[in-house]
Amino acid sequence: MNEPVIEVCQLSCVFGRVTAVREVSFAVPQGSIFALVGRNGAGKTTTLKSLMGLVRPASGEARILGLDCQKQGYRLRRRVGYLPESRANYAYMTVSEVLQFARSLHSCWDEDWVRDSLSEFDLSPGKRVGDLSAGMKTQLGFLLATGHRPDVLILDEPTAGLDPVRIRQLLRLLVQKTAQEGCTILLSSHALHHVERIADHVAVMADGQIETIGQIEDLKHSEKRIRVVFQVDPPQELFERDEIVRLQRDGRRFLVTVQGNPERVMQDFRRIPHFALDLLDMNLEEMFWEYTGRDESDEV
Amino acid sequence: MRFSWAVFVKEMREARWKWIIGGAFLFLTGASLPLLFPYLQQMMQGITLPGPWASALDAQLRNYPAYLWLNWYGKNLFQFLLVMAALLGGSSISAERSRGSWEFLLAQPVSKTAVFISKYAAGLVLLFAVAAVPTVFLAPLSRLIGEYIQLTWFIRGLPVTLASASLFYSLCWILGVILDDSLKAAAAGAACCVAVLAIGWFPALQRIALSRHLAAVGTMQTGAVDWPAVAAITLLSAAAAGAAYQLYRGRDY
Numbered sequence: 219m220n221e222p223v224i225e226v227c228q229l230s231c232v233f234g235r236v237t238a239v240r241e242v243s244f245a246v247p248q249g250s251i252f253a254l255v256g257r258n259g260a261g262k263t264t265t266l267k268s269l270m271g272l273v274r275p276a277s278g279e280a281r282i283l284g285l286d287c288q289k290q291g292y293r294l295r296r297r298v299g300y301l302p303e304s305r306a307n308y309a310y311m312t313v314s315e316v317l318q319f320a321r322s323l324h325s326c327w328d329e330d331w332v333r334d335s336l337s338e339f340d341l342s343p344g345k346r347v348g349d350l351s352a353g354m355k356t357q358l359g360f361l362l363a364t365g366h367r368p369d370v371l372i373l374d375e376p377t378a379g380l381d382p383v384r385i386r387q388l389l390r391l392l393v394q395k396t397a398q399e400g401c402t403i404l405l406s407s408h409a410l411h412h413v414e415r416i417a418d419h420v421a422v423m424a425d426g427q428i429e430t431i432g433q434i435e436d437l438k439h440s441e442k443r444i445r446v447v448f449q450v451d452p453p454q455e456l457f458e459r460d461e462i463v464r465l466q467r468d469g470r471r472f473l474v475t476v477q478g479n480p481e482r483v484m485q486d487f488r489r490i491p492h493f494a495l496d497l498l499d500m501n502l503e504e505m506f507w508e509y510t511g512r513d514e515s516d517e518v
Numbered sequence: 519m520r521f522s523w524a525v526f527v528k529e530m531r532e533a534r535w536k537w538i539i540g541g542a543f544l545f546l547t548g549a550s551l552p553l554l555f556p557y558l559q560q561m562m563q564g565i566t567l568p569g570p571w572a573s574a575l576d577a578q579l580r581n582y583p584a585y586l587w588l589n590w591y592g593k594n595l596f597q598f599l600l601v602m603a604a605l606l607g608g609s610s611i612s613a614e615r616s617r618g619s620w621e622f623l624l625a626q627p628v629s630k631t632a633v634f635i636s637k638y639a640a641g642l643v644l645l646f647a648v649a650a651v652p653t654v655f656l657a658p659l660s661r662l663i664g665e666y667i668q669l670t671w672f673i674r675g676l677p678v679t680l681a682s683a684s685l686f687y688s689l690c691w692i693l694g695v696i697l698d699d700s701l702k703a704a705a706a707g708a709a710c711c712v713a714v715l716a717i718g719w720f721p722a723l724q725r726i727a728l729s730r731h732l733a734a735v736g737t738m739q740t741g742a743v744d745w746p747a748v749a750a751i752t753l754l755s756a757a758a759a760g761a762a763y764q765l766y767r768g769r770d771y
Contacts, residue, residue, distance in 0.1 A: 270625055
């Protein structure tokens, strides 16, 4: 595993009586795409803002490229690109004027990359920012975040407002940035299927805390689901075991979430007469529901 | 880096309509003072005003420099500077926040201090420029109606007037940092101006009344710039700007 480029240690952010982020810790290896997923209000944006020095943490610390996010923000922002949650920009400026303004603030600026991306995104340089659609504003925000060829990209909901074609284009660009330039990307998203396509690490946040974290493939393999329809009522002790982390029941139909090796559980289930018994892989969306949607009732 | 030229220029550009419209308005109302003077003299010949107003107006109509000074510094420039200070000071940070561009700006490689100083300086330069240019222009304009004012005498009112305006501007900055909405900040700035001006309603507090200094009354009476007052007001303005800076640094965005 590469050295971590982003290190967050026991970070907490408090606004009045509300604890938006509670003792969050994670590390993002160089060249990886790390996704923070979670429901609205889970603390994703606050975590990203604190990394950019926009929010002061109540405790804990965060470092990017070895630089303290709170104390060395100026040096850090030269090497980090940030796409904020709010895509609103200077509405009275044209696209080229906003880009010109951003360029004047950076010591280096990749004019060729920006020009090529502008035409790829079909963004008209002469169009006023206020007249751009939500998707175009996201694209412009992405260009502003990447124009100076940052080592690290922090993207808050990068696919929000984009149509499927543009989403595909953006995801390809993100993968390109990591593969060709070694850029490290930390993003937050609700679009789990997009995250699953490009991210190699994921942290699921709920109520300001990280519920689970790891490489997507490891997480997916660490938990499995068993769907079983018994012919008779099974004994209660069949489900009383450490491997079973969640049980959903509808009559004699059961959906059982198992952590670790599911084979022993399957063997025990096979002993009971049943109509169907299937072992199912979990995708990121199902994992997300496991950790964040426990209050919701879902069908077995 | 303690200053960002790019942010300064952006601010200038952003406030362009404020200074174009405000400057044009101030210039026109300023030009009306010398141009209307002869007509005012003629008009008032047949009108008798009651007691104190009659003598005050009579004194002004007999003395063109006093007329111009009292109406320019005491009315036109006075009101204009209060409004502009509230608009420029109140909206500088709050407008960025209310339109959602603040996160983008703070994510750029510019220190927060540089953003503050550049924005503050841009507003102050605009405020001073828009006030100073028409003031200087009034001297040649007076020639058109055959009156003469000495420019070096007339601009002596500017230091204390601009220092007072900068204090209002800094106070409005504090409100602009606290409030997230530019309209609310401008309204609160206007209320703040009224509160500060209220001191001038009490005769015993005239020496420290900001309204008196903004109108440069002392300078007109003595003919000399009241440098101690300019220094004291500038210090107060710097303290208010420092308070705005501390609030700005301490906020989460």
